Amino acid sequence: MFEPTTPRTQARTNRIGRHLPTSGGLKKTLRLAREQGLETIQIFVSNPQGWAVPAPLTDAGAFIEGAREIGLDPVVVHAKYLINLASPDAEHRERSARALAAELVAAGSLGAALVVVHSGSHAGSGEEKGMERLVEGLVRARELAPEEAGADGVAKLAEPLVENSVGAGTQLCSTFDALAWVAERAGVRVCVDTAHAYVAGHDLSTPEGARRVASELGGTLGERMALLHLNDPRNGLGSHRDGHERIGEGHVSREAWAEFFRGVPGVPAVMETPYATPETDAEQVRLVKELAGGLSLSR
Numbered sequence: 001m002f003e004p005t006t007p008r009t010q011a012r013t014n015r016i017g018r019h020l021p022t023s024g025g026l027k028k029t030l031r032l033a034r035e036q037g038l039e040t041i042q043i044f045v046s047n048p049q050g051w052a053v054p055a056p057l058t059d060a061g062a063f064i065e066g067a068r069e070i071g072l073d074p075v076v077v078h079a080k081y082l083i084n085l086a087s088p089d090a091e092h093r094e095r096s097a098r099a100l101a102a103e104l105v106a107a108g109s110l111g112a113a114l115v116v117v118h119s120g121s122h123a124g125s126g127e128e129k130g131m132e133r134l135v136e137g138l139v140r141a142r143e144l145a146p147e148e149a150g151a152d153g154v155a156k157l158a159e160p161l162v163e164n165s166v167g168a169g170t171q172l173c174s175t176f177d178a179l180a181w182v183a184e185r186a187g188v189r190v191c192v193d194t195a196h197a198y199v200a201g202h203d204l205s206t207p208e209g210a211r212r213v214a215s216e217l218g219g220t221l222g223e224r225m226a227l228l229h230l231n232d233p234r235n236g237l238g239s240h241r242d243g244h245e246r247i248g249e250g251h252v253s254r255e256a257w258a259e260f261f262r263g264v265p266g267v268p269a270v271m272e273t274p275y276a277t278p279e280t281d282a283e284q285v286r287l288v289k290e291l292a293g294g295l296s297l298s299r
């Protein structure tokens, strides 16, 4: 009988990118993306630490065109850190939903498909209440978005992704189960931050651990996993303290990263790691591509 031989190596399926600054203008952002060999990027469209709404963009058309030329897909926006859709304070909740709606519009007008938003915290009002509010807030933000877009509208609104937390204090969704609960009820997909997962207690630091965590992700979130925030944890397992190191410089071994990638095929990965020199940053991207299965992307 003829037995087809399984190929020993498979082409890489995870698109690799990183968060890039926009301070020098979007043209510069695209230049950095090209120089570093990125296949996906994440940016802010407003000050993440303030409530000011995203400023109208004059060079959106050129950015969309440039991103397409480089092949950046997806383009991701990270929403404001101030947003807390789970807040017990009704005013803060509404402000958060409006702010997220504005980001969905601004991202959409830039051709960005995804907006990552933190799961927020219940601030002492209880986890169950907090999670219900978070679900309502995600629904509300999407309802508000067309209104935020105004009369001119936007070609396509971006899709919100809810991100797992480190589980500090009253933060929600530090477990994959909680994240899945919220995502299912709100009808949204998720972003999984590997550093957050680790400090929240998911041990992916060894090849066996990484295999287990990836399979847990597949089982609990599966198709809902739209993005990875690919960060090497600076702090200890279960410490609930955030901190991002460059890949290979935190608690997760290189072998573990390679194993982890095998368990999450096709999920794009965006690093939010410290910037260094352009050369070192490009080198880091190459390393991650190698760990994810090789320099060339499968078609």
Ligand SMILES: [Zn+2]
Pocket: 078, 116, 118, 163
């Ligand atoms: Zn985040």
Ligand SMILES: [Zn+2]
Pocket: 193, 195, 196, 242, 243, 244
């Ligand atoms: Zn983080």
